[in-house]
Amino acid sequence: MSAAAGPDPGHELRPVTPIAILAALLERVAQELDGTLDGRVHDDLRRAKALAAGLDPYLARCTSPESPALAALAGRTRTHDFGATADGGAPGGLEAEMLSGHVEGQLLKLLVRISGASRALDIGTFTGYSALAMAEAMGPEGRVVACEVDPGVADIAQRAFDASPAGRRISLHIGPALDTLHRLADAGERFDLAFIDADKGGYVSYLAALLDRGLIGPGGLICADNTLLQGTPYLAPDPGSPGAAIADFNLAVAGDARVEQVLLPLRDGVSLIRVLEGQP
Ligand SMILES: C[S@@+](CC[C@H](N)C(=O)[O-])C[C@H]1O[C@@H](n2cnc3c(N)ncnc32)[C@H](O)[C@@H]1O
Numbered sequence: 671m672s673a674a675a676g677p678d679p680g681h682e683l684r685p686v687t688p689i690a691i692l693a694a695l696l697e698r699v700a701q702e703l704d705g706t707l708d709g710r711v712h713d714d715l716r717r718a719k720a721l722a723a724g725l726d727p728y729l730a731r732c733t734s735p736e737s738p739a740l741a742a743l744a745g746r747t748r749t750h751d752f753g754a755t756a757d758g759g760a761p762g763g764l765e766a767e768m769l770s771g772h773v774e775g776q777l778l779k780l781l782v783r784i785s786g787a788s789r790a791l792d793i794g795t796f797t798g799y800s801a802l803a804m805a806e807a808m809g810p811e812g813r814v815v816a817c818e819v820d821p822g823v824a825d826i827a828q829r830a831f832d833a834s835p836a837g838r839r840i841s842l843h844i845g846p847a848l849d850t851l852h853r854l855a856d857a858g859e860r861f862d863l864a865f866i867d868a869d870k871g872g873y874v875s876y877l878a879a880l881l882d883r884g885l886i887g888p889g890g891l892i893c894a895d896n897t898l899l900q901g902t903p904y905l906a907p908d909p910g911s912p913g914a915a916i917a918d919f920n921l922a923v924a925g926d927a928r929v930e931q932v933l934l935p936l937r938d939g940v941s942l943i944r945v946l947e948g949q950p
Pocket residue numbers: 671760761764768769770771793794795796797798799800801817818819820823845846847848867868869872
């Protein structure tokens with residue numbers, strides 16, 4: 671999911687990261703209390719608002735720019751009418767806010783380059799941003815296997831892949847990602863890097879499939895998006911909610927002796943999970 675409105679004139683994105691939500695709340699409180707606060711409290715509130723609202727835009731300014739292909743894809747996603755193309759059977763409504771986007775895409779590119787990954791899994795592809803970002807960071811022999819359940823957004827992604835030289839490194843599998851993962855494991859496929867960004871209720875199963883079936887081996891990296899899910903995992907999530915599913919996932923990662931991990935408070939939370947050496 672994306673943080674806040676981008677620079678394009680299209681769809682105005684609602685805040686969906688903890689810091690952007692905090693900024694919006696502080697703005698609302700400031701408006702409600704306008705004219706009622708003494709000078710010091712007013713200044714503290716104004717500073718708190720500026721601290722929260724300025725972080726994501728500053729991170730974007732300090733991050734290498736996205737490629738023209740990724741910028742075009744992000745722009746198309748923001749202006750797309752998802753009501754018209756969303757598959758009624760897809761779990762959860764599709765919306766432009768789901769896009770990973772510039773800063774996270776650049777993080778994925780750096781992870782590919784630093785780790786030397788040449789085979790990556792993209793679990794939850796949406797319009798294709800994360801898959802294309804990883805593919806752009808790979809050499810000509812690189813391969814990204816992208817998993818997406820919704821044929822409508824898969825079609826948008828495939829068109830973006832077809833329009834970009836790096837897109838030739840991506841093969842898109844339409845269907846439930848867990849089925850695709852098990853098929854890949856049955857075929858003996860192995861990957862250096864996996865990006866988990868599909869339905870939150872599936873995260874624990876995706877992690878299990880990647881580790882138990884050896885899709886990601888020792889030294890390999892799993893990157894999971896939305897592991898702060900708008901703050902809900904640490905704000906007593908409702909049972910059965912996506913926030914509770916992410917809290918379960920974070921617990922499962924923390925309790926798994928096969929991995930070491932860190933949860934970065936980047937955008938909606940990104941966990942980097944490395945499979946330890948010495949695993950079967
Ligand atoms: C947050 S979006 C992914 C964003 C994308 N990674 C990006 O970089 O913009 C989540 C996607 O996961 C897909 N999805 C949900 N459940 C799925 C499943 N069981 N298998 C595969 N894809 C799924 C949704 O249709 C949606 O397109």
